[in-house]
Amino acid sequence: MLPLVDKSALVGRSLGDLAARLREIENRAVGEPGAAVRTGWVEVDAALPEGGLRAGALHEWCGVGGVGGDRRAFATWVPPLLMLAHLARRAGRAWSVWIGRRVWLHGHAACAALGGPERSLWVDAPDAGSRLWAIEAALRCPGVVVIADGSGFDSAASRRLQLAAASCGALGVLARPAAELAEISFASTRWAVSPAPGGGLAPRWMLTLVRCKGVRAVDSPRWMIERTRDGGLGCLSPELADGPGAQVAAS
Amino acid sequence: MAVYLPNWPTDLVRRWRRLDAGTPVVLSRCVHQTEVVASACDRAARRGVRVGMSLAHARALLPDGPRCVEPIDDWRVARALRRLGARVTRWLPVVSIDGVDGLLCDATGCGLLYRGTDRLVRTVAGNIRRWGVRVRVAAAPTFGAAWALARFGPAPEIVTESAHLGEALAPLPLAGLRLDAGTLFEMKRVGLERIAHLLPIPRHALADRYGSSVLLRLDQAMGRAFEVVTPLRATEPVIAEREFDGPTDRPEIVALASRGLLARVCDALHRRESGCRLLELRLVRADLSPLTLTVRTARPTRDVRHLWSLLAGKLEGAHLGFGVCGVRLRAGALAGLPHQQAGHWTPDTAPEAGPDDAAIARLVDTLNARLGVGSVRELRPRESHIPEAAFAMDPVVELRGSGPVPELSRLDRPSLLYDVPRRVDVTFLSPDGPIALVRHAGQSHRVACGTGPERIEPEWWRHHAFHDAASHDARDYFQIKIEDGRVLWAFRAGGAWFLHGLWA
Structure with a gap:
């Protein structure tokens, strides 16, 4: 068997070259890298190595709660639905498949965010096992974006889904409760979302990039995402989000 | 021979709605933005209701008490007539559809089988009459004469010889x-x-x-000129079956036989240039009633691999009993599926064009087969401004392309709506002042800002206006932003406060 890497070819290369080579090998293992899906938030896209969410990969969005006591935080967990809908729209695929009742949006918000009621399928799975199976089946279908409730999945499940997404170039977005951020996951990127105070009546969230394959996790970059007046989601520049800039703008 | 059904649409509606003979039935149709009578039963006609008069006039003429007034469903009536025609082929070989309320049949020589044409006429008329449909039948040497005699003849059953034409x-x-x-x-x-x-x-x-x-x-x-009719032709059902030498309880044998039948069925579909949306596998079991396994697909298909993946899942869990004596596979709900040119290169198509839809249809079938019909839903807007009634999640039965997009209201609605509104306690700083505190599930949330009210009145023209019986009153909705940044949608109805959704 031939060696995977020819050592003599690596002598005298810079660290950046080596990183690129490593990424190439990594991509070879999971198949061809698909085109990146831009999130539409310029600051966020700039922080991602491919200029967006990689297609053919799994992305985890953890956090955002419902309204209720802390002891029932899991029972009242609500995924960041508006962000998921924003990503589904940005993915630009022919069909979006929503798996798990928790990620079902209210019709009004779904139509507003996705541009109409058609070309979305809403799948209800009775238990976590069949939900995992359904997500995997959907990820193996070409030309879809899969948005699913990923609560209660272990690392083996995330590995399975990551491989399924890589096999067909589908974009998979998993929503998980904030508590599951501690779990090991094979997802390509992991994001934490939490509600953020301040601003006017429009809802605001703090978005944190917890992990991204191919980027050193020194400090998790944060952004402030706010719902704009036309119903979309926009990224606030840090000067305006809070701090003195906001007060200057208000006065 | 001509069969004339004077009250065909109203007889059908009476049958579908299981109305008794005393209930007058009037069917309407919209002509130039006016509702006019399209068909009226005898009872309504006796009160003076005529075809073509305005529906309001007809309503005034009808007696008080039970009555049935509804729009006519032309397509369904025409389909029922085709089915009736197919049934009449039981007595006569050549039956054609004549307009919207009649059949023309070639009865040449058929009278011999029934010992006389008059008996044949009586048999046909009697059987149709038994289904609760008023009928007039006339047999004559020509189609034209039979047509005239069935409609304007002196008796409901007439037989005319050529000498007396x-x-x-x-x-x-x-x-x-x-x-x-x-x-x-x-x-x-x-x-x-x-x-x-x-x-x-x-x-x-x-x-x-x-x-x-x-x-x-x-x-x-x-009888001095020829007349031809277009007979109804029954299509041959796509069925393949196989009998075993004796009962077998080995699942792999049943699976192998079914796979073979599926290949034959798909072959037959291929020759017909059509696909099926329904597949019925019938297992004839020894000492047990036959078991029918049904597979439905979202789009017509004749793909053996896909259909087998659906059928195999059903077959795995099937109870074979003491053994299976034979299997029979029937393809139903046929629809045209044109042959496709097999390309050497994958066609360069737009992302929203055909191939993706075929893949998504396969996905829907697979999910439906494993998780049960109804697990895959689609969003359907409804005409209502009540938030929980504005949309329905309907099971996907048939995958349609994008239809006309209804105009949606531009109102701001939350992304999550609770199925049942939850009770919350609300504290005001002053009476009718701004909301200061929202208390839910044992936790208090200080309110940062809010807006409202937006009033939603119950739909008085419907019976079930709101989801829960607790609030038959008008609702005043408020958007409330609590201090940690979440935005709630709460409403006040009849003095109580409810949490109905949130922007998540």
Whole structure:
């Protein structure tokens, strides 16, 4: 068997070259890298190595709660639905498949965010096992974006889904409760979302990039995402989000 | 032989709705933005309801008490007539659909089987009548004469021999000749009302005055011109079956046989250039009732691999009992599926075009087969401004392309709506002042800002206006932003406060 890497070819290369080579090998293992899906938030896209969410990969969005006591935080967990809908729209695929009742949006918000009621399928799975199976089946279908409730999945499940997404170039977005951020996951990127105070009546969230394959996790970059007046989601520049800039703008 | 169904649409509605014979039935149709009567039953006609009068007038004429007034479903009525025609082929081989309320049948030589044409006529009329449909049947040497006698003849069942054709037709009105309304009106103006009036007029004079169609219709009725009908043709069902030598309880044998049948069925579909949306596998079990496994697909298909993946899942869990004696596979809900050119290169298509839809249809089938029908839903807007009633999640039965997009209100609605509104306690700083505190599930949330109210009134024209019976009052909705940044949608109804959704 031939060696995977020819050592003599690596002598005298810079660290950046080596990183690129490593990424190439990594991509070879999971198949061809698909085109990146831009999130539409310029600051966020700039922080991602491919200029967006990689297609053919799994992305985890953890956090955002419902309204209720802390002891029932899991029972009242609500995924960041508006962000998921924003990503589904940005993915630009022919069909979006929503798996798990928790990620079902209210019709009004779904139509507003996705541009109409058609070309979305809403799948209800009775238990976590069949939900995992359904997500995997959907990820193996070409030309879809899969948005699913990923609560209660272990690392083996995330590995399975990551491989399924890589096999067909589908974009998979998993929503998980904030508590599951501690779990090991094979997802390509992991994001934490939490509600953020301040601003006017429009809802605001703090978005944190917890992990991204191919980027050193020194400090998790944060952004402030706010719902704009036309119903979309926009990224606030840090000067305006809070701090003195906001007060200057208000006065 | 002609079969005429005078009250066909109303008889059908009476049958579908299981109404008793005393209930008047009136069907309406929208013509030039006016609801007019399209069909009325005998009982309604006796009260003066006529086809073409306005629906409001007809309603006024109908007696108080139970009545059935509804719009006519032309498509369904036509389909029912085709089904009736298919049933009539039980007695006569050649049956054709005649307009919206009649059948024309070729009864040549069939009378011998029933010991006389009159018995045949009685059999057909009696059987149709038994289904609760008023019917008039006439047998005559020509289609034209039978048509006229069935509609305008003196009795509901008439048999005419060729020798008496002329005298049977003579007293009938001219409408029996299937002439258009304009010609009939012109003839009536000069006093021509019955077929007998036409017979002494020279043929060239008729043709000059009213056109050659009158002569043709007259000749067709009298047997001097040919007339052809288009018979209903029953399509051969796509069925493949296999009998075993003896009962077998080995699942792999049943699976192998089913796979073979599926290949045959798909082959037959391929030859027909069609696909099926329904597959029924019937297992004939020894000492047990036959078991039918059904597979439905979202789009017509004849893909063996895909259909087998659906069928195999069903077959795994099937109870074979003491053994299976035979299997039978039937493809239903056939639809045209044109052959496709097999390309060497993958076609360069837009992302929203065909191939993706085929893949998504396969996905829907797979999910439906494993998780149960109804697990895959689609969003359907409804005409309502009540938030929980504005959309329905309907099971996907058939995958449609994008249809017309209904106009949605531009109102701001939350992304999550609770199925049942939750009770919350709300504290005000002052009466009718801004909300200061929202208390839910044992936790207090200080309010940062808010807006409202947006009033939603119950829909008084419906019975079930709101989801829960607790709030039959109007609701005042408020958007409330609590201090940690979440935005809630709460409403006040009848003095109580409820949490209905949030922007997540």
